[in-house]
Amino acid sequence: MAQETAYTEDNIRSLDWKEHIRMRPGMYIGKLGDGSSADDGIYILLKEVLDNSIDEYVMGAGKTIEVAIQGNRVTVRDYGRGIPLGKVVDVVSKMNTGGKYDSRAFKKSVGLNGVGTKAVNALSSFFRVESTRDGKSASAEFSEGNLQNEDIVDETSRRKGTKVSFVPDEIIFKNYKYRNEYIIKMLKNYVYLNPGLTIVFNGEKYFSENGLKDLLNDNINQSDKIYPIIHLRGDDIEIAMTHHKTQYSEEYHSFVNGQNTTQGGTHLAAFREALVKTIREFYNKNFDASDVRKSVVSAISIKVMEPVFESQTKTKLGSTDMGGDLPTVRTYVNDFLKTQLDNYLHKNPETAEKLLRKILQAERERKELSGIRKLAKERAKKASLHNKKLRDCRVHLDDLKNDRRLESTLFITEGDSASGSITKSRDVNTQAVFSLRGKPLNSYGMNKKIVYENEEFNLLQAALNIEESLEDLRYNNIVIATDADVDGMHIRLLLITFFLQFFPELIKEGHLYILQTPLFRVRNKKETIYCYSDEERVNAIEKLKPKPEITRFKGLGEISPNEFKHFIGDSIRLDPVMMDNNMSVEGLLEFYMGKNTPDRQEFIINNLKVELDLVEDLKA
Structure with missing residues (x-):
């Protein structure tokens, strides 16, 4: 019989603000991560500080924001009004303290609850805030949220504004590093949403004149557009498509009060509905909604008074009202599109003609696919009842109330031995495994029909739940886990081809990764070191000399489940698969998977020597 545990007043304790944030960081910044994913905590810390500077710009104070990252130290400097000098410490260290409760000052603010900078402070080993205004300056330094010192300078020639520096705490964020690609994408979104604002990042300037039109132009190659971008602006709304x-x-970029709502919300649902309604009325034809929206690439930004988001990280809008005496979000978006898009199509008959042709083409393709799609769905439904390919997890990305949904991961493995090791060592709550039967089909140049005809592709699409759009994606991270040999590399390439061909937005939105697994294990009786490169192997041998035992892992199946849990747990190493915006998807696929071109031959020759050198070293 279990022994009863005492439960008295001594068991009840109140955590102060910083203790609570440090104990439950996920409540404030989502997942922790190591910087390999755009939604990892270290980027949320930067975003929380930046949001305050952006709000200053929105209020008409300061046209330039400077961001610098040197090593792990982040600095954000704005030229806004500066925090009131007597409140510098309180604003970054006292809950329920801030300027944004006064809706007169911050009517359509991003950082609506004043928690952001407190979370950054509590989760940083070093945090410094400095405010300058009226020729005076005040600063305060903290460590893990604890005040170390503060200072007031009565006379300074520094320009007004606020400067925040911080170093994310390595106790909480393990083995992290900032990736410039993710930071640049974040900063570009800020300038698209705030035309006229300049952000300088490590000396590089970012600026936008045309708002969301620039966003789409930077994301889509010119040759991939069916018609010129439609760009519509209103008082509290902007749309480009x-x-x-x-x-x-379908591909959507959605924003509320300058916040990138990656999970969409009421405004995006309203836009998707209003787009179909407006186009049906313009052409006076009852098109199927999926035919209207197929292949659409669009961006929507709205401003809402006191918005309600579904989490602290503000990735999904929950508000149904615009605020004040304005109508609901749905009515507002619908009325705007009904008037503005209809007017645009009347004034631009050439665009209207190209759009109609695209919809009719989508209709033809859907009808051609309807028979095989129905058969494939029945097959997938049957397979899901006893699907040997998928070992599912309990938490998914669309579980919006679950704190761990951003950790949801699908490993795509080759063969039974590799999938067996991962299945036995995974976290069953957040990690699922999809096992491939040998090499997948090369889908380059094929149409969508192949996704339904090929059993593995159909089951993979069903497991991810991405047939219609990314909105219902079940896993935040899709990880290709193959051996680090020629066959493994080939399988990676074939899977990346499949995603590029049919679901490129999965890559654009940063969901696809390659799992890094160790090439060597170096150990003595006291210590074991796993090495991911030849350089790490040499360092480990030096550290564990005189005669450590060295094991070379040839495949994932050789790594025991007990060891594998180290490589897919807290210390997981992931390489994100990223797209170069300068090359179209078609161009990318043609280069890597098309007929053997001189360009590709030159690329292989230039990159082969490095690989061969590594192989020779590994043999030695």
């Missing part, structure tokens, strides 16, 4: 020539699925 076009249709893609080769992309099958």
Whole structure:
């Protein structure tokens, strides 16, 4: 019989603000991560500080924001009004303290609850805030949220504004590093949403004149657009859209009060509905909604008074009202599109003609696919009842109330031995495994029909739940886990081809990764070191000399489940698969998977020597 545990007043304790944030960081910044994913905590820390500077710009104070990252130290400097000098410490260290409760000062603010900078402070080993205004300056330094010192300078020639520096705490964020690609994407979104604002990052300037039109132009190659971008602006709304020539699925970039709502919300649902309604009325034809939206690439930004988000990280809008005496979000978006898009199509008959052709083409393709799609769905439904390919997890990305949904991961493995090791050592709550039967089909140049005809592709699409759009994606991280040999590399390439061909937005939105697994294990009786490169192997041998035992892992199946849990747990190493915006999807696929071109031959020759050198070293 279990022994009863005492439960008295001594068991009840109140955590102060910083203790609570440090004990439950996920409540404030989502997942922790190591910087390999755009939604990892270290980027949320930067975003929380930046949001305050952006709000200053929105209020008409300061046209330039400077961001610098040197090693792990982050500095954000704005030229806004500066925090009131007597409140510098309180604003970054006292809960329920801030300027944004006064809706007169911050009517349509991003950082609406004043928690952001407190979370950054509590989760940083070093945090410094300095405010300058009226020729005076005040600063305060903290460590893990604890005040170390503060200072007031009565006379200074420094320009007014606020400067925040911080170093994320390595106790909480393990083995992390900032990736410039993610930071640049974040900063570009800020300038698209705030035309006229300049952000300088490590000396590089970012600026936008045309708002969301620039966003789409930077994300879609010119040759991939069916018609020129439609760009519509209103008082509290901005929309940009076009249709893609080769992309099958819908792609949306949505924002509320300058916040990138990656999970969409009421405003995006309203836009998708209003787009179909407006186009049906313009052409006076009852098109199927999926035909209207197929291949659409669009961006929507709205401003809402006191918005309600579904989490602290503000990735999904929950508000149904615009605020004040304005109508609901749904009515507001619908009325705007009904008037503005209809007017645009009347004034631009050439665009209207190209759009109509695209919709009719989508209709033809859907009807051609309808028979096989129905059969494939029945097959997938049957397979899901006893699907040997998928070992599912309990928490998924669409579980919006679950704190761990951003950790949801699908490992795509080759063969039974590799999938067996991962299945036995995974976290069953957040990690699922999809096992491939040998090499997948090369889908380059094929149409969507192949996704339904090929059993593995159909089951993979069903497991991810991405047939219609990314909105219902079940896993935040899709990880290709193959051996680090020629066959493994080939399988990676074939899977990346599949995603590029049919679901490129999965890559654009940063969901696809390659799992790094160790090449060597170096150990003596006291210590074991896993090495991911030849350089790490040499360092480990030096550290564990005189005669450590060295094991070379040839495949994932050789790594025991007990060892594998180290490589897919807290210390997991992931390489994100990223797209170069300068090259179209079609161009990318043609280069890597098309007929053997001189360009590709030159690329292979230039990159082969490095690989061969590594192989020779490994043999030695």
